[in-house]
Amino acid sequence: MTDTHPIKRKPVPRGIAHTGPVILAYGFRPFFLGAGVWAVLAMGLWIASLAAGFPIGAGYGGPAWHAHEMLFGYTSAALAGFLLTAIPNWTGRLPVSGAPLAVLFVVWLAGRMVLIRPDVIGLEWALGIDSLFLPLLFAICLREVVAGRKWRDLKVLAAVLALAIANAGYHALIVGGGDTGLASRLAISAYIMLIGIVGGRVVPSFTRNWLARRHVINLPAPYDRLDTIALFAGLAGLGLWVLWPDHPATVLGCVVAGVLHSMRLARWQSWQTADERLVLVLHLAYAAIPLGFFAIALVPSGLLDATSALHVFTLGAIGLMTLAIMSRATRGHTGMALTAPPLTAASYGFLIAAVLLRPGAALLPDHYMTLISLSGLCWMMAFTLYLVEYAPALLTRRKPRPE
Structure with missing residues (x-):
């Protein structure tokens, strides 16, 4: 005889860990706080280095340090906060919290500290310490996904593994x-x-929920073949860009990917979200993906320089999407209303200004340093406002228990 009764999953626990330090109750708390603080400090140190010759990074090199800390310092913390909060929703398992979360955060923080002046302990030791975080994050997330048997989410972890390899490769190339x-x-x-x-899940989902509450008939299109084709085209275009950034095939691949991602975004009813900045900003961040592909395609012809094109992706898609997710997740997981108050909306505005100013530095070389500095200051203002608005909630506010 076989039991035909379906196995009932326990509901995903919400508002976990009502005892112990609040900051260690859920992954988003220490990592979103750390990401916000480091976004401000790392950019401030870089601007000081440019303006006053502050010796950041020592033997690692100032420009290399800046690029590394934006890609693997700030952004890896934002990614960790998102994954450690999202994976319990995907798997139905308890979130990583308490001492294991504290250890993971300390490993991330140690990497930031040793790279400021890596010569203090020796460059190789500093790079070794920094290289620990992403493999450890990958191992923790892999354990949770496998234990929860959520095999389709392994593709998300493949990107984390690629980041770990890229970080180690970056260090090796520096040495x-x-x-x-x-x-x-x-x-x-x-x-x-x-x-x-992931954005292909959350952007239309959050948009659909918000529009449905307003009884809007035209909702974002469900995931279908176009989404899959756009993702594979994006993978192909990015692969060509990684290996042969100036090749004609890269230009073609990125144009195709940009068109397909534009078509994908167009089906998500972006124009109906203007009344809620918490939703609109997700669409603006995703729009930077096709814009980034088109920017890359312009580089070989000389119409745009490679650094400006790269910043469409880093500031626009990555920076704006991480800020959008950090603010929304913080509100949702601490019991705040899912709407963008003035400070949150202003933080989005400052980051969009940073995105627009950074390419302008190459287009107006006489004002290069001024525009670079203004872009950096706008970035710092965006994350300062995030900290002013949300640091108290991350440190002290628990989500109310359900009645």
């Missing part, structure tokens, strides 16, 4: 005196694919 562009492009591509995969 060997090579060009870090390959590792940087791999890391950026991994983040863009993550936004394509």
